[in-house]
Amino acid sequence: MELLIENLPEWVPQFFWASLQTLQLTLASFALAVIVGIVVALLRRTHVVPIRWAMVAFVEVGRGTPALVILFLIYFALPDLLPALSLDSFTAAVLGLGLQGGAVLSEIFRAGIDAIDRGQREAGISLGLTPGQTMVDVLAPQAIRVVLPPVGNYAIGLLKDTSIASIIAAPDLMLRAKDLASSSFLPMQVYVLVAVFYFAMSYPMSLLVGQLELKLARHRH
Amino acid sequence: MGFWHTMVEVFPRFMPVLLEGAGVAVEVAAGALLVALAGGLVLALATLAPFRLIRIAARAYIELIRGTPALTQLFIIYFGLADIGVGMPPLAAAIVGLGGNGAAYLAEVYRAGISAIHRGQREAALSLGLVPTDVMRYVILPQATRIMVPPFCNFAIQVLLATSLVSAVAAPEIMFKARNLVMETYLSPHVYLLAAMLYLAVSIPMSHLTARLEKRLKRAR
Numbered sequence: 001m002e003l004l005i006e007n008l009p010e011w012v013p014q015f016f017w018a019s020l021q022t023l024q025l026t027l028a029s030f031a032l033a034v035i036v037g038i039v040v041a042l043l044r045r046t047h048v049v050p051i052r053w054a055m056v057a058f059v060e061v062g063r064g065t066p067a068l069v070i071l072f073l074i075y076f077a078l079p080d081l082l083p084a085l086s087l088d089s090f091t092a093a094v095l096g097l098g099l100q101g102g103a104v105l106s107e108i109f110r111a112g113i114d115a116i117d118r119g120q121r122e123a124g125i126s127l128g129l130t131p132g133q134t135m136v137d138v139l140a141p142q143a144i145r146v147v148l149p150p151v152g153n154y155a156i157g158l159l160k161d162t163s164i165a166s167i168i169a170a171p172d173l174m175l176r177a178k179d180l181a182s183s184s185f186l187p188m189q190v191y192v193l194v195a196v197f198y199f200a201m202s203y204p205m206s207l208l209v210g211q212l213e214l215k216l217a218r219h220r221h
Numbered sequence: 222m223g224f225w226h227t228m229v230e231v232f233p234r235f236m237p238v239l240l241e242g243a244g245v246a247v248e249v250a251a252g253a254l255l256v257a258l259a260g261g262l263v264l265a266l267a268t269l270a271p272f273r274l275i276r277i278a279a280r281a282y283i284e285l286i287r288g289t290p291a292l293t294q295l296f297i298i299y300f301g302l303a304d305i306g307v308g309m310p311p312l313a314a315a316i317v318g319l320g321g322n323g324a325a326y327l328a329e330v331y332r333a334g335i336s337a338i339h340r341g342q343r344e345a346a347l348s349l350g351l352v353p354t355d356v357m358r359y360v361i362l363p364q365a366t367r368i369m370v371p372p373f374c375n376f377a378i379q380v381l382l383a384t385s386l387v388s389a390v391a392a393p394e395i396m397f398k399a400r401n402l403v404m405e406t407y408l409s410p411h412v413y414l415l416a417a418m419l420y421l422a423v424s425i426p427m428s429h430l431t432a433r434l435e436k437r438l439k440r441a442r
Binding site: 060061063064065066067068069070072073076077078080081160161163164166167174177178181185186187188191192194195198199202203206 | 224284285287288289290291292293294296297300301302303304305378382383384385386388389396399403407408409410412413414416417420421424425428
């Protein structure tokens with residue numbers, strides 16, 4: 001404990017800085033995951049069968065493979081196949097976590113769209129809206145309310161999962177912790193402190209999502 | 222030499238090594254699952270306990286575990302504890318880490334299952350003369366179990382995928398073996414693709430079975 005307190009002035013600023021890197025990694029992966037998730041969810045509704053199959057395969061592979069394996073495939077395996085595709089570790093981590101997140105989010109979005117009554121869609125069409133307009137103006141605004149809490153929970157999970165990116169040496173909290181642990185020979189103190197930093201970011205997020213869940217549940221009645 | 226040509230050539234050499242890792246992964250997953258199932262039930266009951274202190278301790282454990290990355294927890298257990306003299310071998314650290322992590326998640330599943338059983342069931346059992354612990358054991362839990370089976374199955378899949386993380390604490394599972402193979406052969410695309418296929422071979426059938434089970438249980442209700 002004394003060793004932890006003694007080292008706080010040196011470690012805390014470094015962890016603050018690394019927290020920003022973790023947030024950056026989380027935000028970039030989240031943005032990619034939302035885009036991929038929307039595209040995949042919409043493409044799964046197409047009438048072109050091969051595209052639909054490709055999307056189903058993407059979702060199954062994305063959800064059924066550990067994030068670590070996906071990161072290794074993108075960071076180590078891809079450049080061995082095509083040297084032009086060698087990415088820096090941060091980009092590889094964003095790409096890996098974002099694509100996997102897209103598979104997860106597309107299922108949430110699909111459930112959200114399905115949860116909106118079919119009549120809504122038919123009403124939109126019969127009022128003369130095109131299918132695209134029906135999606136954007138009628139279905140999407142209602143689906144967003146349904147999907148917000150699960151998307152929030154996904155974001156919290158993602159924040160914690162970015163720690164896996166440290167294994168491919170992407171700059172983040174966990175990588176900083178590993179460096180400090182090996183330079184200070186105080187793994188216990190360092191890893192407990194880094195856990196505090198993760199908690200300080202994820203706990204407020206989970207309180208927020210909990211509030212949102214309550215609010216939306218109340219609205220529906 | 223083409224990619225697939227090499228793949229066919231190395232397959233008989235790589236697969237037994239990776240399968241050996243898969244055996245360890247299943248061992249870790251099974252151990253962690255048992256710890257999580259037992260620990261989760263204890264935690265869930267503790268959050269419903271009549272003593273304030275026990276309730277607070279259980280809540281704190283759940284929030285702390287859910288608010289920090291599993292990888293950080295594994296590092297605290299494997300590197301941190303060893304440093305203060307409570308070291309354990311990689312496999313034990315992996316099971317304790319993933320199991321202790323899973324218990325916090327399953328506690329919520331148990332709690333949701335228990336609270337989903339109608340309050341009247343509890344009152345009926347109490348008025349029939351059962352003591353509160355018997356009510357829980359003979360009336361609430363048997364019914365709650367049925368509701369909880371699908372989330373348990375989904376959790377089992379997640380634990381299996383999460384075993385990839387314990388390669389970071391030197392437990393000789395699939396990804397650990399894969400990294401060694403890559404160091405020997407420099408064939409990272411082949412090795413990591415085979416590893417991904419191993420995970421998918423288990424996770425995809427499992428998630429389909431779970432989805433079917435979920436549908437059947439819903440219909441039965």
